[in-house]
Amino acid sequence: MTNNLPAVSVKGLHKSFGSHEVLKGIDLAAHDGDVISLIGASGSGKSTLLRCIPMLEIPNSGSISVGEAHITPRDGKLSRADERTARAIRRDLGFVFQNFNLWPHRTVLQNVVEAPMIVQRRNKAECRDEAMALLEKVGLSDKADAWPNQLSGGQQQRVAIARALAQKPRALLFDEPTSALDPELVGEVLKVMRDLADEGRTMIIVTHEMGFAREVSSRTIFLHQGLVEEDGTPEQVFGNAHSERCRAFLSGYFDRA
Amino acid sequence: MTSELYLLGFGPEGWGPVLARAGLMTLAVSLSAFLLGTVLGTLTVWGRVSGNPVTRRIAETYVVVLRGIPDLLVIFLFYFGGRQVVSLVGTALGFEGPFDISGFVAGMLAIGLISGAGQSEVLRGAYQAVPKGTLEAGRVVGMSRWQLFRRVTAPQAMVTAIPGMGNQWQSVIKESALVSVTGLVETMRQVSIAAGTTQEHFLFYTAAAVIYLIITTLSDQVFRMLERRSMAGYAGGSH
Ligand SMILES: Nc1ncnc2c1ncn2[C@@H]1O[C@H](COP(=O)(O)OP(=O)(O)O)[C@@H](O)[C@H]1O
Numbered sequence: 001m002t003n004n005l006p007a008v009s010v011k012g013l014h015k016s017f018g019s020h021e022v023l024k025g026i027d028l029a030a031h032d033g034d035v036i037s038l039i040g041a042s043g044s045g046k047s048t049l050l051r052c053i054p055m056l057e058i059p060n061s062g063s064i065s066v067g068e069a070h071i072t073p074r075d076g077k078l079s080r081a082d083e084r085t086a087r088a089i090r091r092d093l094g095f096v097f098q099n100f101n102l103w104p105h106r107t108v109l110q111n112v113v114e115a116p117m118i119v120q121r122r123n124k125a126e127c128r129d130e131a132m133a134l135l136e137k138v139g140l141s142d143k144a145d146a147w148p149n150q151l152s153g154g155q156q157q158r159v160a161i162a163r164a165l166a167q168k169p170r171a172l173l174f175d176e177p178t179s180a181l182d183p184e185l186v187g188e189v190l191k192v193m194r195d196l197a198d199e200g201r202t203m204i205i206v207t208h209e210m211g212f213a214r215e216v217s218s219r220t221i222f223l224h225q226g227l228v229e230e231d232g233t234p235e236q237v238f239g240n241a242h243s244e245r246c247r248a249f250l251s252g253y254f255d256r257a
Numbered sequence: 258m259t260s261e262l263y264l265l266g267f268g269p270e271g272w273g274p275v276l277a278r279a280g281l282m283t284l285a286v287s288l289s290a291f292l293l294g295t296v297l298g299t300l301t302v303w304g305r306v307s308g309n310p311v312t313r314r315i316a317e318t319y320v321v322v323l324r325g326i327p328d329l330l331v332i333f334l335f336y337f338g339g340r341q342v343v344s345l346v347g348t349a350l351g352f353e354g355p356f357d358i359s360g361f362v363a364g365m366l367a368i369g370l371i372s373g374a375g376q377s378e379v380l381r382g383a384y385q386a387v388p389k390g391t392l393e394a395g396r397v398v399g400m401s402r403w404q405l406f407r408r409v410t411a412p413q414a415m416v417t418a419i420p421g422m423g424n425q426w427q428s429v430i431k432e433s434a435l436v437s438v439t440g441l442v443e444t445m446r447q448v449s450i451a452a453g454t455t456q457e458h459f460l461f462y463t464a465a466a467v468i469y470l471i472i473t474t475l476s477d478q479v480f481r482m483l484e485r486r487s488m489a490g491y492a493g494g495s496h
């Protein structure tokens with residue numbers, strides 16, 4: 001933590017699905033406290049990149065590090081030792097899905113305590129207290145005993161964020177966290193994420209919420225056809241991008257808005 | 258016939274106590290077979306979905322074979338064939354005969370094997386119905402394969418599986434009557450003895466039907482209760 005090792009580091013990442021090469025050599029490093037927004041057209045590989053970090057997709061080549069843990073898969077496969085490292089990396093990251101993916105057979109509170117209690121095997125009472133504090137933080141302490149499908153999409157996503165935080169992760173990864181929500185529910189989720197950014201959390205956020213990306217992130221990366229096309233501060237990327245494509249992509253957004 | 262009802266009673270000439278014991282034997286052999294079937298069915302699903310071609314072939318062959326041969330044949334194979342194997346092995350190891358294999362064990366193994374094939378179909382459907390996103394959510398917090406199975410897959414699959422598993426259980430109870438060919442004194446065997454002894458065939462076979470109906474009806478209630486309980490979180494209702 002004190003040395004200059006990035007929280008999350010991706011080097012030379014290639015990923016293909018069959019003969020379709022989706023990521024063509026990506027480098028990315030998130031240091032502690034960085035809030036990186038990943039933007040780009042649909043199909044440019046944003047989700048695939050994000051999913052490669054906890055090895056939900058196994059890269060064909062390249063390497064992933066989270067803190068001290070380091071994996072270099074070969075030919076899209078993980079060795080036994082890699083599997084163990086992958087689990088350590090996953091324990092150290094919080095991942096928030098577009099579709100929340102809460103466990104429907106567990107209550108809100110049970111969803112939040114699951115990882116610390118079962119995976120990290122921490123003290124039960126302690127996990128519970130922490131989980132309640134996290135629910136309080138996302139504004140849902142009164143829903144602790146509710147079932148996920150009794151909640152609105154915005155509430156479910158806030159529970160999912162609390163569940164990710166309960167892991168005490170080194171970094172949080174978000175894959176279009178508001179894209180599945182009705183427009184009126186987007187704000188409550190973005191507010192929680194803004195609070196997390198203000199706390200200094202390390203975050204990598206795939207998003208189409210350009211206003212949010214511009215205000216909240218410390219760095220913005222524009223992906224185009226599996227390559228980093230633009231990488232800079234939000235001021236630079238949104239105000240004065242080098243890449244023609246990036247400017248065209250963004251003007252499409254801001255014209256629509 | 259009404260005048261002969263005392264034969265079913267618990268009096269000095271009544272067959273009540275032995276019929277009750279036989280009913281419990283039906284329940285015991287069915288329950289052991291069903292649980293064995295659940296273990297085999299779960300392993301079969303695992304073999305099919307684990308991605309290993311060898312285990313998949315074994316699992317598929319098991320299901321095809323057991324679905325394709327008569328249940329009675331499986332029981333004969335285990336009881337008579339099993340006895341032969343046991344005595345062969347026993348003699349080879351230098352033990353003194355005679356060798357035997359109990360009707361209970363043979364019946365349990367045979368029906369368990371048959372039921373495992375059926376249960377695997379139910380369990381596979383239930384496994385496939387588990388939302389993939391919830392599995393990813395488990396993997397991404399660092400769950401091991403076993404934790405994922407125990408904490409995410411199994412509890413969700415169970416909800417979908419319960420009605421189908423109820424049907425499998427009913428089948429097992431009915432198939433357990435076949436175990437009577439081994440001489441195991443379960444319901445079917447016992448009423449045959451009673452009917453032969455008293456020459457009251459209609460009375461005793463009707464009594465057997467009632468015994469089976471009692472077991473299946475009560476089981477049905479249990480499965481309905483399990484279903485209601487497991488639905489917590491799905492109906493969006495109370496818990
Ligand atoms: N599991 C998969 N199998 C095959 N192709 C996939 C898979 N996941 C993504 N792709 C393809 O990879 C490309 C990039 O997808 P994705 O990373 O989801 O893009 P984005 O999130 O930027 O919209 C798309 O062409 C998509 O069809």
Ligand SMILES: [Mg+2]
Binds near residue numbers: 046047048176
């Ligand atoms: Mg995507």
